[in-house]
Amino acid sequence: MASIKKTDKTHMDYAYDLDLVIRPDSTVPVLNREFGAFSGAGIPLFSIGGGVFRAVLSDILVNFHARRGYFIADTPLIASSNLFEVSGHLEFYRKNMFLFDIEGHDFAIKPMNCPYHILIFMHELARYRNKVKLPFKIFEVGRVHRYEPSGSLYGLLRVRGFTQDDAHIITPEDKAVDIVVDVFEEMKMILENVFNLEVETKDLHLRLSLSDKSLIGEEFMGTLNEWIGAENVIEEAASIIEKKYDVSYSKEEGEAAFYGPKIDVVMRVKEAGIEKEWQLGTIQFDFNLPRRFRLYELVRELYGDINIYIIHRALLGSIERFLGVYLEHYRGRLPFSLAPLQIAIIGIKSGGDYDNVIEDHAFTLANMLINKGFRIGVKITNKTWLSGDIRLLETTIKPPLLVFIGESEIKGKFVTLSMFSHNDMKRKKYRIIYRESFTEVLGELNSMIEELESGIVKIAGQIPRIPMNLSHLL
Numbered sequence: 001m002a003s004i005k006k007t008d009k010t011h012m013d014y015a016y017d018l019d020l021v022i023r024p025d026s027t028v029p030v031l032n033r034e035f036g037a038f039s040g041a042g043i044p045l046f047s048i049g050g051g052v053f054r055a056v057l058s059d060i061l062v063n064f065h066a067r068r069g070y071f072i073a074d075t076p077l078i079a080s081s082n083l084f085e086v087s088g089h090l091e092f093y094r095k096n097m098f099l100f101d102i103e104g105h106d107f108a109i110k111p112m113n114c115p116y117h118i119l120i121f122m123h124e125l126a127r128y129r130n131k132v133k134l135p136f137k138i139f140e141v142g143r144v145h146r147y148e149p150s151g152s153l154y155g156l157l158r159v160r161g162f163t164q165d166d167a168h169i170i171t172p173e174d175k176a177v178d179i180v181v182d183v184f185e186e187m188k189m190i191l192e193n194v195f196n197l198e199v200e201t202k203d204l205h206l207r208l209s210l211s212d213k214s215l216i217g218e219e220f221m222g223t224l225n226e227w228i229g230a231e232n233v234i235e236e237a238a239s240i241i242e243k244k245y246d247v248s249y250s251k252e253e254g255e256a257a258f259y260g261p262k263i264d265v266v267m268r269v270k271e272a273g274i275e276k277e278w279q280l281g282t283i284q285f286d287f288n289l290p291r292r293f294r295l296y297e298l299v300r301e302l303y304g305d306i307n308i309y310i311i312h313r314a315l316l317g318s319i320e321r322f323l324g325v326y327l328e329h330y331r332g333r334l335p336f337s338l339a340p341l342q343i344a345i346i347g348i349k350s351g352g353d354y355d356n357v358i359e360d361h362a363f364t365l366a367n368m369l370i371n372k373g374f375r376i377g378v379k380i381t382n383k384t385w386l387s388g389d390i391r392l393l394e395t396t397i398k399p400p401l402l403v404f405i406g407e408s409e410i411k412g413k414f415v416t417l418s419m420f421s422h423n424d425m426k427r428k429k430y431r432i433i434y435r436e437s438f439t440e441v442l443g444e445l446n447s448m449i450e451e452l453e454s455g456i457v458k459i460a461g462q463i464p465r466i467p468m469n470l471s472h473l474l
Contacts, residue, residue: 011324012155014332017396019049019340019473020323021156042153042160043145044320049340049397049473052375052466054163056338057319058141059464060194060456061165067461068186070139070167075116077143081106087115088292092258096146113142114286114312117168118293130302135171135179141319142166156324163319166312170295173229173307180237180263180283180311181244187265187281187315188245193455195326196335196422197267205277206238206249207264209256220258222287230285230309231261238263259288269329278325284312333420336400336452337463341470343369344399346389347380348406361405361438365415366469368442373465374449379474389474397473400452402427403445415441419448 015021022045024036039045046054062072081099084090089097089111098109110116117138124132145161152158171179191197211220211227220227238249249263256262262284266277290296290310299308316322326334336342347362349355362378369376377399381389383406393399402418409415417430430448434440453463 009332010155011157011327014327015050015156015324018327018332018334018398019047020053021045021050022047040160041150042148042158044156044159044161048470052340052468053323053334053338054319055466056464057194060337060460061141061190062139063460063462064186064190065137065139065167067459068137070137071120073113073117073120073138073140073142075110075113075120075140075142077145078107078109079116081108083115083119084108084111086292087118088288089115096148098145098147109145110142111144111146113140113144113164113166114168114289114310115293117166118289118295118310121168121170122293122295122298125298125302134299134303134308135169135175137167137169139165139167156320159318159320162321164314165316165319166314169311169313170290170299171309171311172303173233173309176233176309176311177237177240180234181240183281183283183311183313183315184237184241184245184265189459190315191280193459194335194337196455198423203268204245204247205266205268206241206247207266208234208238208249208251209262209264210251210253211256211261212254215254220256222260222291226287227261229307230287233309234261234263234283234285257284260285278329279317280322281313281315281317286310286312330422330425332398333422333425334398334400335422336449337456339398339400340375341377341397341399341473342374343376343401343403344393344397344474345369345376345378345403345405346386347378348386348404349380349382350407351382352407354407354410357410358405358407361410364438365403365405365441368439369445370467370469372442372446373467375466375468375470377469377471377474379471393474401449417445417448419452 012023016023022035024034024039026035027033028035028038035045066072081090093111097111100107120138121136141163143161143163148158148160153160169179210231213224213227216222216224216227241247242249262282264282265280267280269276269278290308295308299306345362345366347358349358359380362380366376366378379389400420404416413435414431414433417432418427419430420427432441432444456463
């Protein structure tokens, strides 16, 4: 039988090449068992590069949300099952939960962050009463676990353990429309400034999931008036977004969650000439939790006769799923700030008198960049092996920035740069010239990097720096 040559990489191939995750079917040396046997099906194990990616992204998201008026939470992975009994998850979601016993008491691994966020809100009200301002916005980069049948698991796209950029907004009814529009704008900011996704509004679509009015009280909890009020809010917000950004929307009756209507933001992308839909963030209204936690009564006691909504929202949704789709869309190319290895320094020896100087300059620049907080790798090669080494880099770790130092560079007092552009989906070459000291290169390089990261600085105020020498990845 003729062998089949694999030509198309999946998102897991890219993730493995980038050292983001450890493939569950990889064998653990000496122990001679697959990693999946130890971490468990559907529980991604992030590697060295993946740890960096998650830490940097989390830092950006936390700073962005803090600057937008969100409080920051960090909630535990497990809780007494009493919490999920109050929230209703034990009744409606039990089959998707991991439950266990500790000393005769029932505990659960959290499937959602929302019950914890509501407890925090109620705690703040108990301490500070009506000094707590509404809308109350709380954010968490929160890890959750949900049971999925083994047959449905697929790479990073469908897992049992995943992370949400999760926020909950408790808002008076008269501010709900503005909140929904703000959330859409926040999503646009993150996609454009962090992920270099050119969000053309013609490629975006809002999908409004509404109730079947004939089944309210049966399959959809709450009253008819509550549903009409909430659905009017999301339709008005969708209409504003349509006028402001030229983003169309559609209504899907009967597709709402049992606890409230929602908006999904969908982007159309083309891959190999085929148009696909990529679901991004979601905005969900909830009648269930405020009623079960008796928030309506508590808020009215402190703020007077007002109606509130709880809005669940995630800009990326599952970070694992978003990463998987992003890797396939960009063929494994991550933005400079999120790339595990940001800069590869290539020293090109030629067997001549300059070889020692080339190597010295490569490691000098590497040390300067590490001291500035960058993640770098050094590769010393020669002209014979250069093309093969570059091809290997471009098919595996894919550093956004390549710096070349060879005999021509030493003689001419310059370094050659190759920088990947997400806008053009190709590399662009530059030359940095120094007059007296090689350290002058660092200043010019810093200026170019500042331009690459200006979008993140604009929305998050700063760039997380995690300095590492990752030469072993080259």
